[in-house]
Amino acid sequence: xxxxxxxxxxxxxxxxxxxxxxxxxxxxxxxxxxxxxxxxxxxxxxxxxxxxxxxxxxxxxxxxxxxxxxxxxxxxxxxxxxxxxxxxxxxxxxxxxxxxxxxxxxxxxxxxxxxxxxxxxxxxxxxxxxxxxxxxxxxxxxxxxxxxxxxxxxxxxxxxxxxxxxxxxxxxxxxxxxxxxxxxxxxxxxxxxxxxxxxxxxxxxxxxxxxxxxxxxxxxxxxxxxxxxxxxxxxxxxxxxxxxxxxxxxxxxxxxxxxxxxxxxxxxxxxxxxxxxxxxxxxxxxxxxxxxxxxxxxxxxxxxxxxxxxxxxxxxxxxxx
Amino acid sequence: xxxxxxxxxxxxxxxxxxxxxxxxxxxxxxxxxxxxxxxxxxxxxxxxxxxxxxxxxxxxxxxxxxxxxxxxxxxxxxxxxxxxxxxxxxxxxxxxxxxxxxxxxxxxxxxxxxxxxxxxxxxxxxxxxxxxxxxxxxxxxxxxxxxxxxxxxxxxxxxxxxxxxxxxxxxxxxxxxxxxxxxxxxxxxxxxxxxxxxxxxxxxxxxxxxxxxxxxxxxxxxxxxxxxxxxxxxxxxxxxxxxxxxxxxxxxxxxxxxxxxxxxxxxxxxxxxxxxxxxxxxxxxxxxxxxxxxxxxxxxxxxxxxxxxxxxxxxxxxxxx
Numbered sequence: 001x002x003x004x005x006x007x008x009x010x011x012x013x014x015x016x017x018x019x020x021x022x023x024x025x026x027x028x029x030x031x032x033x034x035x036x037x038x039x040x041x042x043x044x045x046x047x048x049x050x051x052x053x054x055x056x057x058x059x060x061x062x063x064x065x066x067x068x069x070x071x072x073x074x075x076x077x078x079x080x081x082x083x084x085x086x087x088x089x090x091x092x093x094x095x096x097x098x099x100x101x102x103x104x105x106x107x108x109x110x111x112x113x114x115x116x117x118x119x120x121x122x123x124x125x126x127x128x129x130x131x132x133x134x135x136x137x138x139x140x141x142x143x144x145x146x147x148x149x150x151x152x153x154x155x156x157x158x159x160x161x162x163x164x165x166x167x168x169x170x171x172x173x174x175x176x177x178x179x180x181x182x183x184x185x186x187x188x189x190x191x192x193x194x195x196x197x198x199x200x201x202x203x204x205x206x207x208x209x210x211x212x213x214x215x216x217x218x219x220x221x222x223x224x225x226x227x228x229x230x231x232x233x234x235x236x237x238x239x240x241x242x243x244x245x246x247x248x249x250x251x252x253x254x255x256x257x258x259x260x261x262x263x264x265x266x267x268x269x270x271x272x273x274x275x276x277x278x279x280x281x282x283x284x285x286x287x288x289x290x291x292x293x294x295x296x297x298x299x300x301x302x303x304x305x306x307x308x309x310x311x312x313x314x315x316x317x318x319x320x321x
Numbered sequence: 322x323x324x325x326x327x328x329x330x331x332x333x334x335x336x337x338x339x340x341x342x343x344x345x346x347x348x349x350x351x352x353x354x355x356x357x358x359x360x361x362x363x364x365x366x367x368x369x370x371x372x373x374x375x376x377x378x379x380x381x382x383x384x385x386x387x388x389x390x391x392x393x394x395x396x397x398x399x400x401x402x403x404x405x406x407x408x409x410x411x412x413x414x415x416x417x418x419x420x421x422x423x424x425x426x427x428x429x430x431x432x433x434x435x436x437x438x439x440x441x442x443x444x445x446x447x448x449x450x451x452x453x454x455x456x457x458x459x460x461x462x463x464x465x466x467x468x469x470x471x472x473x474x475x476x477x478x479x480x481x482x483x484x485x486x487x488x489x490x491x492x493x494x495x496x497x498x499x500x501x502x503x504x505x506x507x508x509x510x511x512x513x514x515x516x517x518x519x520x521x522x523x524x525x526x527x528x529x530x531x532x533x534x535x536x537x538x539x540x541x542x543x544x545x546x547x548x549x550x551x552x553x554x555x556x557x558x559x560x561x562x563x564x565x566x567x568x569x570x571x572x573x574x575x576x577x578x579x580x581x582x583x584x585x586x587x588x589x590x591x592x593x594x595x596x597x598x599x600x601x602x603x604x605x606x607x608x609x610x611x612x613x614x615x616x617x618x619x620x621x622x623x624x625x626x627x628x629x630x631x632x633x634x635x636x637x638x639x640x641x642x
Contacts (some may be wrong), residue, residue, distance in 0.1 A: 265448075
């Protein structure tokens with residue numbers, strides 16, 4: 001590491017206290033805040049070696065010294081454009097920051113469907129006391145989690161007291177201690193007829209686009225339910241709607257759509273068995289800790305000391321997460 | 322126990338297999354099924370010493386030999402009319418049968434409110450993608466359970482992975498291992514400002530009528546939420562609505578009203594922050610076991626062998642549960 005200044009472009013802002021903490025790490029650190037004047041990153045950011053936040057495709061050619069981009073969130077598919085994948089730029093993200101709210105949101109969605117709240121929200125709205133309800137138990141059901149990463153790690157303990165049969169899908173089907181069985185997206189297909197609830201936590205990407213396609217959903221147990229909190233692209237939402245309308249699937253809670261925002265005439269709006277939650281499952285932001293800043297600070301120390309192998313949350317740019 | 326026949330009036334029906342099991346217990350057992358001709362209990366039921374099901378006030382004088390009534394459900398306030406309270410008739414009930422569905426319903430209600438699904442159900446219905454959401458975490462909140470009985474015993478383990486501060490209210494404030502603190506309905510009042518979520522599982526009765534009255538609810542932490550799955554009479558629902566409308570309380574999920582069914586112009590219908598679930602929280606009925614029949618069979622053996630002190634689920638008729 002030379003003694004020359006280390007320019008860091010702040011595209012995602014940091015408050016004064018955090019900027020002060022960074023400067024205290026090393027006298028070489030030279031922070032430039034582009035948070036309120038993003039366009040000037042192209043003209044003035046040429047010496048940036050680190051970007052805190054995202055980099056857009058048209059900006060990358062103007063950052064010839066860039067070595068590392070830190071994303072303050074989890075899903076980095078918008079950062080994985082070809083030029084950055086092919087480059088040597090290190091990409092780190094902030095997995096786990098939104099684990100607890102998203103895990104609670106997922107369980108809220110599962111129980112909302114299991115206890116047949118879709119029926120009751122309509123009945124209540126229509127001043128109707130009794131309704132043709134069909135509640136079931138989450139207890140002892142089979143739950144399939146697509147994507148066994150950091151958010152799933154927060155959800156698994158919440159499911160434990162329900163004694164569910166817990167199945168997971170990950171990239172290579174590797175076994176994981178908390179799961180009764182694990183599969184790949186392909187190897188799970190013959191077993192879908194046993195699945196009562198699906199929770200989607202997959203990263204977006206070419207490998208996961210429409211991971212839940214029509215045949216996948218047709219193979220689920222009749223009456224199965226879907227909760228998707230990851231990215232709209234991982235599921236064919238129109239096929240999902242068809243299968244709910246046909247009575248094969250029970251209901252869905254979807255935090256994400258494709259595209260986002262959906263068009264005003266989106267067929268999944270105003271549907272009695274589909275709840276959209278407006279990409280809000282990550283909220284509230286953490287108050288008592290800032291995982292992103294912890295990771296960034298740790299990684300910055302590694303960077304300053306040429307210990308790149310010790311950096312945390314380095315994204316596998318080919319895998320996409 | 323004399324060798325004379327032991328007449329049992331079946332007001333709540335039992336299937337042929339169960340009737341056969343009962344007869345196999347003892348040759349004195351003499352079952353009479355009034356399930357489809359309830360009115361004849363008065364004229365033909367005079368020798369009944371046991372009623373499986375409920376007894377109505379006008380029927381009691383026609384059952385001079387009655388010694389025991391077994392309720393196949395939990396909340397027996399309708400059975401506790403003065404003449405039966407003053408009599409020596411033993412009353413047993415079926416606590417815990419609906420523990421799992423009601424515990425899941427309670428947690429569904431807590432998370433429905435915590436994750437601000439009331440906002441999203443309306444937004445979805447109105448084809449609106451973004452909304453002014455205010456989700457919070459159940460994790461690390463303070464949850465007050467009013468009524469620490471059999472249903473609460475199913476809820477407590479579901480709350481454990483959320484690491485809530487768990488408070489309970491019971492008749493005498495006795496400490497219970499699963500709870501951080503326990504109170505009586507009176508002694509909890511000075512502490513209500515710390516409570517984020519209230520779950521009501523109190524039995525109905527004179528002691529619990531409007532246990533949550535307006536001052537009680539006004540004392541709750543601003544933004545607190547209420548889930549009531551027990552009986553409508555334990556809460557002043559009009560005061561609850563006022564306090565939600567005034568912004569002091571956040572939202573409510575109510576499985577019960579007072580009276581039931583509510584009038585068609587009930588002010589809590591069609592309210593954006595109140596979900597009514599039509600006294601459906603007990604469903605689905607258990608399929609793989611029948612706790613009521615287990616209790617009845619156990620108690621019948623005790624009755625036949627003059628071991629009344631060993632009977633299970635004997636209701637304290639003064640306390641009401």
